[in-house]
Amino acid sequence: MTASQSQGGNVDQAEIAKFEALAHRWWDPEGEFKPLHDINPLRLDFIDARAGLAGHRVLDVGCGGGILAEAMAHRGAEVTGIDLGEAPLAVARLHAEESGASVDYRRISVEDLAEARPGEFDIVTCLEMLEHVPDPASVVRACARLVKPGGQVFFSTLNRNPKAYALAVLGAEYLLRMLPKGTHDYAKFIRPSELAAWCRDAGLEVREQNGLTYQPLTRRYRLSATDVSVNYLVHCRREAP
Numbered sequence: 001m002t003a004s005q006s007q008g009g010n011v012d013q014a015e016i017a018k019f020e021a022l023a024h025r026w027w028d029p030e031g032e033f034k035p036l037h038d039i040n041p042l043r044l045d046f047i048d049a050r051a052g053l054a055g056h057r058v059l060d061v062g063c064g065g066g067i068l069a070e071a072m073a074h075r076g077a078e079v080t081g082i083d084l085g086e087a088p089l090a091v092a093r094l095h096a097e098e099s100g101a102s103v104d105y106r107r108i109s110v111e112d113l114a115e116a117r118p119g120e121f122d123i124v125t126c127l128e129m130l131e132h133v134p135d136p137a138s139v140v141r142a143c144a145r146l147v148k149p150g151g152q153v154f155f156s157t158l159n160r161n162p163k164a165y166a167l168a169v170l171g172a173e174y175l176l177r178m179l180p181k182g183t184h185d186y187a188k189f190i191r192p193s194e195l196a197a198w199c200r201d202a203g204l205e206v207r208e209q210n211g212l213t214y215q216p217l218t219r220r221y222r223l224s225a226t227d228v229s230v231n232y233l234v235h236c237r238r239e240a241p
């Protein structure tokens with residue numbers, strides 16, 4: 001058990017501090033968060049095509065500086081974004097003010113929000129966050145509680161295998177320097193089978209898994225229905241009671 005877990009929360013303060021320190025760079029499309037900017041149109045379309053964002057109540061868990069949350073609001077969703085980092089949320093609020101996006105940003109854990117507002121959301125998104133928490137299965141359970149029966153939940157994270165280590169850690173952090181060193185902890189990467197088991201245990205039906213693959217030559221990402229070997233997206237539906 002880590003120090004932060006023993007204090008009662010499912011949070012690794014060192015992870016939060018990492019994102020706090022970089023928060024001012026969140027909206028620089030060529031900065032440390034470039035990969036999130038680059039994959040955002042793909043993941044936004046993936047979610048919109050499966051859940052239909054316009055007019056729906058959406059919760060974005062681990063929203064950071066708001067790259068996805070804002071984009072979903074611009075598609076007509078009523079978005080709440082939660083995170084435990086103060087600085088990323090401050091950046092997110094400022095950016096939304098400038099862009100005219102309406103997003104309700106809050107500093108609260110997903111577990112506490114699930115206690116307070118179970119079943120309130122049509123759609124829950126939790127992207128690139130599970131690999132930064134001590135107990136990702138607890139986040140999956142909370143997301144399942146927060147969505148309405150029949151509602152949609154989306155996760156994305158990094159697979160745990162030698163290829164993912166080579167590309168996401170050695171390649172992105174050390175070779176290409178796309179990300180600061182230490183951004184990812186390989187031990188926290190999650191196999192699709194592990195995530196699927198947590199989803200099923202939480203009452204979520206896994207409908208689809210899609211890879212987000214990086215092409216080093218073109219420096220572009222694309223969605224792949226078959227290659228979930230590195231970064232991947234999962235679409236689930238909360239089973240009706």
Ligand SMILES: C[S@@+](CC[C@H](N)C(=O)[O-])C[C@H]1O[C@@H](n2cnc3c(N)ncnc32)[C@H](O)[C@@H]1O
Pocket residue numbers: 010011012015016019036061062063064065067068082083084085088109110126127128129132133
């Ligand atoms: C890689 S960023 C992803 C941001 C956003 N989801 C995206 O994909 O554009 C990870 C985010 O998770 C947040 N985070 C880490 N641990 C968390 C926790 N226990 N509860 C809520 N947010 C957390 C960090 O503060 C950071 O903003």
